[in-house]
């Protein structure tokens with residue numbers, strides 16, 4: 059047992075023993091059966107302890123240190139597969155039915171898909187919690203149930219850039235092919251006909267193209283169309299006018315775009331607000347003889363309305379790479395329509411794009427499996443690596459304060475109103491608290507539930523459980539060198555099993571700081587303490603008198619419980635004091651009982667960190 063000498067009572071908290079090396083974790087897993095833990099904060103020496111990110115694959119279903127398993131459910135470029143194989147067991151199983159996918163998924167840590175696999179709620183439910191990452195080898199994530207992914211704490215990453223040019227080139231290919239009836243003329247000639255007058259086309263130069271969705275693909279299409287001599291306008295409620303102006307494009311309203319253009323090219327994502335955005339009403343506003351190109355998603359067009367517009371002559375032609383149902387059912391009227399040019403979702407299908415996408419998604423999935431926060435995360439905030447590294451010890455502090463606070467609640471389940479205060483000299487823009495909030499949530503909820511919490515599902519889970527977490531910043535004068543001075547967590551409208559943890563205003567209150575890179579508990583209720591946050595903690599309120607530290611220490615010593623820290627905070631000499639004792643092992647209930655029987659001890663609580 060560690061000696062307990064030199065502990066003292068004073069109004070300033072006394073530090074008895076320096077903390078041993080700390081290695082707490084921001085974990086993407088809640089149990090050793092899950093594949094990753096991001097053990098993020100290991101002081102590696104140097105002044106004040108330098109924090110370095112350390113990524114540890116802790117376990118898979120195959121046991122500690124076993125490789126994770128990645129299911130690749132659609133064809134992926136070889137280069138990406140090679141990258142994956144260097145890190146994981148890779149199971150390439152294409153054309154799975156939903157049932158087969160649901161069966162396989164419980165054995166997989168990651169899943170990689172393109173647009174042809176529906177990653178439904180059922181898939182997440184069937185994974186039994188093992189699936190940590192879904193990688194979408196492409197842009198559109200409308201085939202992934204993001205809500206279900208988030209609820210299951212599963213990160214979704216995509217590969218948003220590698221197929222941009224391919225999609226833009228395909229858009230231009232469809233535009234030019236449609237204008238000159240290439241597909242129809244080709245089919246006709248192959249059928250032995252020579253119909254020169256039937257396939258007279260229309261010119262592009264000087265015509266107006268409306269680009270609907272001025273993102274990555276849309277802007278590349280616009281750039282290329284300008285090269286063809288077209289007048290390009292765009293509609294995108296979220297795009298920057300400066301960026302559009304830089305390539306000579308005017309941003310206009312939806313109605314202006316569709317009513318003034320001869321060609322309308324769709325480049326927005328499929329979302330509830332873009333679903334069937336081209337419908338009867340929109341077609342009615344178009345110029346007669348308008349031409350439509352869609353390399354975005356089939357669902358942004360009301361396909362029945364487009365058939366009607368084609369049949370009435372309102373729309374002269376359409377060129378479609380994407381369909382509401384893929385593959386379209388046999389007999390689909392658009393596919394068979396004489397004035398519609400179709401391709402089977404080939405926008406991203408160039409050799410170059412597929413290799414690029416495969417590498418991009420392989421790297422994103424491996425990063426996510428290692429616990430790194432991804433720059434292409436779709437359902438989690440992106441936290442830059444340098445911010446993460448700086449926040450690492452505060453991340454641990456945040457989780458432990460949450461854990462302590464909830465264990466102080468009698469009953470635990472009634473936590474509804476939490477206030478987190480960040481005392482900082484930094485301006486709000488220089489302190490991103492999302493990660494800290496997520497970790498406090500993890501600390502608050504995990505001890506009282508079977509849910510595991512990570513950055514993906516923290517806010518969702520808190521909301522679902524009716525836990526309201528209000529954040530406030532206490533702006534301090536001084537140097538903003540460190541991100542935070544202290545974090546305080548308060549739980550309101552609850553009773554505490556340790557009455558001294560209640561602040562004067564009636565909330566359970568715990569406060570902590572990072573000292574020399576190590577998280578410390580520095581306040582409980584209105585008592586100041588100082589105990590390094592590791593192992594477990596015993597908090598005792600006692601009548602402040604000599605010999606208390608020795609008595610408690612001897613009881614723990616008899617039980618071979620190692621004391622790592624002791625500190626005492628008191629209100630005034632010989633009145634009440636709160637003693638915080640850090641212990642490496644969980645004391646036997648008998649020892650706790652004996653501590654409780656010391657006459658001067660008024661209350662005590664044992665808390666696991």
Ligand SMILES: NC(=O)c1ccc[n+]([C@@H]2O[C@H](COP(=O)([O-])OP(=O)(O)OC[C@H]3O[C@@H](n4cnc5c(N)ncnc54)[C@H](O)[C@@H]3O)[C@@H](O)[C@H]2O)c1
Pocket residue numbers: 197198199218221222225270271272273274275276293294295296297325326327328331332353354355379380403404405406407
């Ligand atoms: N056919 C293919 O193989 C293929 C290949 C790549 C991308 N895509 C699809 O193309 C689309 C665009 O991809 P991207 O990489 O350019 O995405 P992006 O996110 O860079 O761009 C989408 C743009 O749409 C805008 N937008 C959102 N709602 C809108 C609305 N109601 N009206 C107008 N604009 C709106 C956004 O502000 C954004 O600028 C996606 O649907 C993607 O899935 C298809």
Ligand SMILES: O=C(O)[C@H](O)COP(=O)(O)O
Pocket residue numbers: 172173174195196197198199221403405406407
């Ligand atoms: O959204 C995308 O990236 C494209 O639609 C490509 O889809 P694919 O990967 O199925 O070709």
